[in-house]
Amino acid sequence: MKLMVIGVGDCGCKLAREFAELNKKARSERRINIVTCAYAVNNDQTLLTKLAKPGWDWLKPVLIRGPVDLGDRSTESGAKLMRQESERVMLAMRLGSFVNTDAFLFVAGAAGSVGSGGVPVMAQMLKERHLNKPVYVLLVLPFNTELDDPQRIRNTALCLNSIDKVADAVILADNGGSGIVGSTIPPQKMDSLNKELVLLFYDLLCSGEMVGSKDVVGKELDAGDILQTLFSWTAIGTGKTKLTSPMLPWKRSPGFEEKGSETLKAMEAMNLALMRLSVDCKLEDAGRALYLLSAPVKQANVDMIKVLGNRLRELLPNAEIRDGSFYGAKGFAKVTVVISELVYVDRIKSYYDRAARLTQGVEREEKTG
Ligand SMILES: Nc1nc2c(ncn2[C@@H]2O[C@H](COP(=O)(O)OP(=O)(O)OP(=O)(O)O)[C@@H](O)[C@H]2O)c(=O)[nH]1
Ligand SMILES: [Mg+2]
Numbered sequence: 001m002k003l004m005v006i007g008v009g010d011c012g013c014k015l016a017r018e019f020a021e022l023n024k025k026a027r028s029e030r031r032i033n034i035v036t037c038a039y040a041v042n043n044d045q046t047l048l049t050k051l052a053k054p055g056w057d058w059l060k061p062v063l064i065r066g067p068v069d070l071g072d073r074s075t076e077s078g079a080k081l082m083r084q085e086s087e088r089v090m091l092a093m094r095l096g097s098f099v100n101t102d103a104f105l106f107v108a109g110a111a112g113s114v115g116s117g118g119v120p121v122m123a124q125m126l127k128e129r130h131l132n133k134p135v136y137v138l139l140v141l142p143f144n145t146e147l148d149d150p151q152r153i154r155n156t157a158l159c160l161n162s163i164d165k166v167a168d169a170v171i172l173a174d175n176g177g178s179g180i181v182g183s184t185i186p187p188q189k190m191d192s193l194n195k196e197l198v199l200l201f202y203d204l205l206c207s208g209e210m211v212g213s214k215d216v217v218g219k220e221l222d223a224g225d226i227l228q229t230l231f232s233w234t235a236i237g238t239g240k241t242k243l244t245s246p247m248l249p250w251k252r253s254p255g256f257e258e259k260g261s262e263t264l265k266a267m268e269a270m271n272l273a274l275m276r277l278s279v280d281c282k283l284e285d286a287g288r289a290l291y292l293l294s295a296p297v298k299q300a301n302v303d304m305i306k307v308l309g310n311r312l313r314e315l316l317p318n319a320e321i322r323d324g325s326f327y328g329a330k331g332f333a334k335v336t337v338v339i340s341e342l343v344y345v346d347r348i349k350s351y352y353d354r355a356a357r358l359t360q361g362v363e364r365e366e367k368t369g
Pocket of ligand 1: 008009010011012014015073108109110111112113114115116140141142143146175190191193194
């Protein structure tokens with residue numbers, strides 16, 4: 001599947017750069033493209049210069065004209081700025097690459113201003129102009145240390161509420177679940193968090209593009225399957241386990257027991273993927289899902305995919321499940337899971353509740369004061 005990635009605001013731009021890096025990786029490791037173009041849309045020239053160095057044209061910077069400090073840092077002021085600048089941003093995007101793009105992916109931090117307010121505005125515009133292409137959003141939720149900041153809470157709630165109305169699917173990535181504590185996060189830590197987050201999409205985007213390549217495709221999972229799966233609130237996760245018995249060239253096909261233990265390893269990889277989903281959710285609330293197995297060609301077996309499917313159907317009784325497999329891994333089994341059409345996400349409700357309490361508090365203060 002080929003995405004056009006549009007990062008808006010600081011968080012979005014840094015992640016858009018990581019998607020550009022991911023495409024470089026796919027080109028060198030698998031000789032395919034998974035990103036048609038990556039844009040970094042921001043009002044901060046310094047950050048854009050740092051991310052899109054001259055001569056490195058994988059990421060296209062788009063500077064929007066507005067103060068770096070918008071004053072109140074609200075979602076509303078980010079939206080206002082984007083409304084003024086949206087035509088210029090649309091013009092800056094190369095029209096040609098729309099043709100090969102399967103879907104648009106906006107990326108932003110929900111708690112800021114430019115990304116949080118800007119993405120719903122841009123997503124709405126793209127939806128109106130490119131009716132046949134889905135518009136997805138990868139939305140980063142704040143760190144736990146930001147939960148005491150009323151502005152961040154309000155922005156997050158407002159962004160979640162407006163994005164839900166325009167995007168075809170919103171993949172949530174919760175910084176709060178990243179295990180990072182402390183109020184200041186060193187840039188290297190943030191960079192590795194961003195790399196990890198984007199890597200979740202690697203196999204998923206590659207799988208449908210590798211048809212006919214030397215990596216044998218087991219059961220193809222292509223852009224169509226992904227488009228059929230991504231819907232409304234979505235979580236993504238991957239898990240990887242080392243396979244204990246690497247097949248030596250002179251070894252014959254694995255015996256029954258060996259196959260069994262490899263299937264268990266694949267199952268372990270899926271359990272890890274489900275434990276480390278990008279946002280906490282109840283699996284039984286999902287309406288759609290997919291799983292993708294990547295294993296070495298000699299160690300993959302039909303049991304693996306069947307066993308994974310049976311397990312997932314038990315855990316997600318209400319979901320329509322798609323699957324696929326390919327033989328890209330060397331010495332390990334990796335499983336990607338996408339849990340979508342989540343009717344209820346606790347984390348979202350908690351932002352709405354917190355924002356409502358903040359508003360009630362302000363109203364009470366106004367009445368008494
Ligand atoms: N995972 C991750 N989160 C980030 C990163 N940078 C910022 N964030 C989070 O994103 C939110 C802030 O959004 P930003 O993207 O910085 O804000 P903005 O859209 O540039 O808008 P301004 O507030 O005007 O700067 C906060 O919750 C941050 O913790 C990043 O590189 N990675
Ligand atoms: Mg910013």
